[in-house]
Amino acid sequence: TQLLEQSPQFLSIxxxxxxxxxxNSSSVFSSLQWYRQEPGEGPVLLVTVVTGxxxxxxxxxxxxxxxxxxxxxxxxxxxxxxxxxxxxxARPSGSARQLTFGSGTQLTVLP
Amino acid sequence: NAGVTQTPKFRxxxxxxxxxLLCAQDxxxxxxxxxxxxxxxxxxLIHYSVGEGTTAKGEVPDGYNVSRLKKQNFxxxxxxxxxxxxxxxFCASSKPRGIEYNEQFFGPGTRLTVL
Numbered sequence: 001t002q003l004l005e006q007s008p009q010f011l012s013i014x015x016x017x018x019x020x021x022x023x024n025s026s027s028v029f030s031s032l033q034w035y036r037q038e039p040g041e042g043p044v045l046l047v048t049v050v051t052g053x054x055x056x057x058x059x060x061x062x063x064x065x066x067x068x069x070x071x072x073x074x075x076x077x078x079x080x081x082x083x084x085x086x087x088x089x090a091r092p093s094g095s096a097r098q099l100t101f102g103s104g105t106q107l108t109v110l111p
Numbered sequence: 112n113a114g115v116t117q118t119p120k121f122r123x124x125x126x127x128x129x130x131x132l133l134c135a136q137d138x139x140x141x142x143x144x145x146x147x148x149x150x151x152x153x154x155x156l157i158h159y160s161v162g163e164g165t166t167a168k169g170e171v172p173d174g175y176n177v178s179r180l181k182k183q184n185f186x187x188x189x190x191x192x193x194x195x196x197x198x199x200x201f202c203a204s205s206k207p208r209g210i211e212y213n214e215q216f217f218g219p220g221t222r223l224t225v226l
Contacts, residue, residue, distance in 0.1 A: 004153075006153075009151070040219065040220070041217075041219055041220070042115070042201050042203070042217025042218055042219055042220055043154070043201075043217050044217070045214045045215070048212070048213070048214075088153055088154070090154075092213055095161055095167075096142045096144070096159050096160075096161045096167075096205075096207075097142070097205065097207075097213045097215075098144060098156050098159050098169060099144075099146075099154070099156065099215060100156070100170075101146075101153035101154045101155070102153055103151055103152055103153045104153050
């Protein structure tokens with residue numbers, strides 16, 4: 001199993017602060033996905049990154065895929081309480097693009 | 112469209128009891144998946160299916176069986192529940208698309224406690 005390590009595991013910040021969470025592996029990936037999960041719900045896809053060095057932006061969220069395609073980061077600018085949730089990175093692979101997930105970063109944004 | 116629905120939402124079992132979790136999707140997706148989520152461990156794949164009548168094992172298949180008799184339904188069975196199967200179970204579905212456009216749609220989950 002090719003593991004995905006996420007850090008930090010927990011993050012609690014004040015509204016308006018910036019933050020970065022990381023997803024790392026020793027293996028090269030063809031693509032990487034980021035999901036967000038809110039309490040009592042299933043994960044929802046935020047973005048897929050495919051190309052080494054790729055940067056994608058989704059409003060205040062910036063996603064980057066490492067040049068060597070072994071790591072990825074998620075940066076949130078001016079965090080808001082609505083950003084609170086569990087952020088999961090995942091690697092699609094196999095015949096059904098089944099996902100291998102990282103352990104997640106639990107983000108709490110305090111008003 | 113309801114998307115992906117799961118039944119039941121909550122269940123408490125005693126050790127040794129059996130049960131079936133039902134997943135239904137109305138998006139005409141070919142691929143369906145069952146994951147379990149435990150604290151601090153993200154989601155792990157139990158079984159998956161690439162189409163009606165086909166199933167395959169994932170990362171943690173022991174103690175579970177699945178069936179996909181209809182395209183829209185994917186059933187997860189526990190024949191003899193154990194406390195180690197206490198978890199939140201998520202079903203997901205997707206269409207076969209290029210890797211850049213692949214997206215799995217998840218249900219709301221079933222919280223199972225085995226005493």
